[in-house]
Structure formats: structure tokens, C-alpha cells
Amino acid sequence: MKFNIQYKIAALFLIGGITLVTAQKKDENIGTEVVNVVKPYTPTISDAFKVKETPVLDDEETSKKENIKYDIFSFPVASTFTPSKGRAAGVDKTKQETLYRNYFTSGFGNYATAFAELYVTHDVGDNDYVAAMVKHLSSNGGIKDVEVDDKFLRTSIDLTYGSKQREFAWNADAGFEYKRNYWYGVPSDYGMPPTLTPEQRDFVIGRIDDWQTYYNGYVGGKLTFNESMFSGVELKYNRFWDAYDASENRFFLKPAIQVDLDQNVLKAEFIADYNGGEVGKAFGSTSALKYAFANFGVHPSYAMTRDDWSFDIGASVFYSADMEYSDNKLFFYPNVTASLKVVGDLMVFYLGADGGLQQNSWRDLTTTNPFLSPSLLGTNPSAFEGIKPTDRQLDGFAGLKGKLSNYISYNVRGSLVAERNKILFRHNSYDETILEQEMYDYGNSFGIVYDNVRTLTFFGELKADFSKNISFGINGSFHKYTTKFEEEAWNLPEIEFGANLDLTITPKWYAGANLFFVGERKDFESRNNAPLLANIKTLNSYFDANMHVGYKYSERLSIWLRLNNIANQTYERWLNYPTQGFQGMIGASYKFDF
Secondary structure, eight states, X not given: OHHHHHHHHHHHHHHHHHHHHHHHHHOOOOOOOOOOOOSOOOOOOOOOOOOOSSOOOOOSOOOOOOOOOOOOOOOOOOOOOOOOOOOOOOOOOOOOOOOOSEEEEEEEETTTEEEEEEEEEEEETTTEEEEEEEEEEEXXXXXXXXXXXXXXXXXXXXXXXXXXXXXXXXXXXXXXXXXXXXXXXXXXXXXXXXXXXXXXXXXXXXXXXXXXXXXXXXXXXXXXXXXXXXXXXXXXXXXXXXXXXXXXXXXXXXXXXXXXXXXXXXXXXXXXXXXXXXXXXXXXXXXXXXXXXXXXXXXXXXXXXXXTEEEEEEEEEEEEEETTTTEEEEEEEEEEXXXXXXXXXXXXXXXXXXXXXXXXXXXXXXXXXXXXXXXXXXXXGGGOOOSOOEEEEEEEEEEEEEESSSSEEEEXXXXXXXXXXXXXXXXXXXXXXXXXXXXXXXXXXXXXXXXXXXXXXXXXXXXXXXXTXXXXXXXXXXXXXXXXXXXXXXXXXXXXXXXXXXXXXXXXXXXXXXXXXXOOEEEEEOBTTOGGGOEEEEEOOEEEEEEEEEEESSXXXXXXXXXXXXXXXXXXXXXXXXXOOSEEEEEEEEEEOO
């Protein structure tokens, strides 16, 4: 009865509320009324009641608990089972390989090729260390059908002293490099009758018996801080010269600051880069040709991460001063990159726009092509413009990278690069009727030309680490060049391909292989004594395969065999400069500690 009365009262209030709402909707204007309050409101609190913790059961029927009685009948069971004691499973422990800090490796091969490399390091006290590396590679030559001596030699030494403290680290470096090579790339038809008599031609070929020698010395250092806004500074001075009185000085300074803002990073790099020198006298020139460029730049950037997005937003400003010809310029470049994790680490999309002012140096050029004329221009000194910086106006790119599995990663990318004053190597013109001239003026040297070049590139790469014993990689690039002044992008290939494989066969045996393919390139050959014979030369594409195998006699001593240019192709890396054919070298490596 109690519950029924409560339900009826609630229903009356609900009906009344609905009636009131309906009435209000019918007559929206309910009027106004003045209410006078004659007594202040005095609130009171009614007594509270507590719900009983033990509820009253109103069930009509309440069942009684029944007492259950049970008995257990036990009886013995005969068993012949005897449990054996458990044994822990054995774990195969691989013996940890001893890591040595120093090594020496050396080998000898055909073409009387000698190779040696030594690296040593030693701690000085608790925090300091000293290190040194010495390298040597030489060959007595013997390339087939080459009339001029084709020996070469490379020797270098690098020294380092450093210190690692809790708050900072620094190192000081110094080194020296010595390189020699012959100008053996004389055209095979140089001075053929009737241009020269056989005696005159033999005289010319016999004259090319001197080395071109390059010397390079440097000092430098680096300072880094672990917990400071000033993150560090790098500096280096480089002195480069050759056997023909050409020389170059370069000084580089790069301080940097970094501020960590939560998960974001604000950085700024400051660059001072000076390069100047003088190249040798060109044919018909009475004095050395000088050049000097000083580049000053600042590169601020802001890196941040938002969910699956990562951004690096920055820009560069460079001021370049031509100190010989008073031609100063200001350059602005974007430095922006972004990446998006489309499917975690399995697929990452990235894109960006980059640029910068690239300082060129004579040392860098001779490292790429050691057969450069000391004048850089052969018989045309009036065209000398110095070794100017390259204006990389824009490098726009986009691509995908990620993993196909836990062992295989990939990267595909497309880019468009616009460059002003890009350096191209071009074969120097020559005159066959002049018997006595410099060693590099017999059609056996290269000069440089500048051009505005746009390069469209598609790049793909695949890497696989199937296990700690097997790794494999393959990559390829396809280029399309557009030049403004020159007929071709001289000596630049349109196709490049490479692959490598490394194997650990057993704990004692290991092996590896690498191969590369370079497509056709174009160069220009011009004879001053026969201008009508000037033409564009096509250098054939080439394929080079190399492999090595080694045996670990002990933890310290290994014996190895290297085979290079297995296909025995005497291809031309540069016009009229064939390379050595099949090369084999056997050697040993020894690791040690003091």
C-alpha cells in the first residue's frame, strides 16, 4: 500500500506539470505582479534519517538451509611412478669478442700495388687521449696500351689530441697528405703523321716523364659543451700546394648555439669560410692567376614534433665577398623539412626545400679529378674567373622511407636541384705542333667551366639485414641535366647503380662483394692546330665488380684477399685515362693494445 500511494502522488505532480507547461505555451504573456516581502527568509534544516543497514525481507517464502552430511572413504593405491629430478636447460654462450683499440693492416698486389694502414690510440690520464693514423697506397703502373708512365702514390698522416670532461669535450687535429701521379692520358692518336714525324712524336712522349705532386697540411679543432646554450665550435686551417707553384689557403670557422624548448629545439649556426690562392701560369700567361672569396653566413632553425609530424623550419643568409674583383653578393636560402609517419615506422613521407652557398676549393677539385691542369684552364688564361662558390639556389625533394619488415628498409626520393656557377670538368684543348710545352699541355689535362645547371634526380635504395651474419644493399640514381651555356653537362653520368653484400660465413671466415655501374658521360676534345676536328666525345658506361674474403686466424690476426675490377675492364673514368684492369691483393690485419 505504501508504494502504491507514492506512485499515485508522483503521477499527480507529473500531470500537473504537463498541464502547467501546456497552459504557458497557450498564453505566453502571463503578466506582472508585485510581491511585498514582509518577513525575511529563515532557512531550516529538517532532520535526517538513516537507512537501516539490515534490510527487512518481505518475501512470502523463505527457504531453510539444509545441513549436508558426507563421509570420505580413503584407501591406498599402489604406484610404481618415481619422479626424476628436473634439470635446467643449457644456454649456448657465445664467447665475447675482444675489442682492440689499435690495428695495422697491409697488403701487396699486381701492378706492384702496395697498401698499408696503421691506427693507434692511447689514454693520457683519466680524461685525455691521443690518436694517430697513417695511410699509404701506391702502384708501379702498367696499364695496357698506355705509352706514358702511369704510377701513382698516396700517403697521409693524421694526429689527434683530445679530452672528455663532464661538461665539455675538445680535440685538436693536425695532418699532412702527399700525392703524386703522372699525366699519362695522352690521346692515342696524338701527333700521328703527317702532323708529326715518328721521331718528333717519340720526343714528345719521352718528355712526359715528370710527376704532378700535391701537398696538403692542416690544423684544426672542435669544442663541444654538454649542458650549455653554446653547443660548440669548429675551426680548421688548410694549406694546399703543388709542384707547379700553385697554392691555396682555406680557413673555416663554425660556432653554434642550441636551446631546448620542451620537446622542441632552437638552433643557430654561424659560418665564416675563406678560400684564396693562386694557380699556375697558363700557356701564354706571364703571371699566376689569383682568386679569393670570403663567405659569411647564419643558419637559424627550429625543430618541433606534433603527433606523427616532425618539422625543421629554418633559413640561411650568406654574404659572399670576391676579394680580388670586388664583386660582393647577398644570398637567401630556405632550409625547411617535414616528415609524417603514415604507418608508424613502416612508411614515412618526407619533403623539403633546401639551399646554400657551397665554397669550392682547388684541393676538393683535385681530389675528384687529380689530372686538373695547374692553371685550371690550359691554353685559355683570359677565361679565368677564379674558383667561385656554387650558388645552390634550391634543392626541392620529396620521398617515402620505412620498413618492409623488421629486416628490410627502403627509401625512394625525387628531387630537383637548381645551381648557379656549378663547376664542370672539361678536357683542355691542345696543340700538337708545339713540341716543347708543359707536361699537362699534350691533351692530357682538364680545366673547369661554370654553368647554371638544373638536375632532376630519382633515387631508390633498399637495405636488408637478414641477420647479424648477412647484410645486403642496393641503390640506383637517374639524373636529367639541363644546362644554360654548355652543350652538355660535361663528365656527369645520367645513370648510377650500386650494390653490396657482406657475409659472416663461420666464426672464422667472412666475405663481401660490391659492384657499381656508371652510365655514359660526355666530354669535349679540341685541337688548336685542327679546329675542324673538334667534337663531343662519349665515354662508355662501365661496370666494376669487387670482392673480398678473409680468415680470422686468431682474435688478433686475420688474413684477407681482395679482388678488384673482376670483369677486367680498362674503362675510362676521364677522357684518355684508362684505369687498371683486374687487380688482386693479398694481405693481413693485426689488432693490438699497448
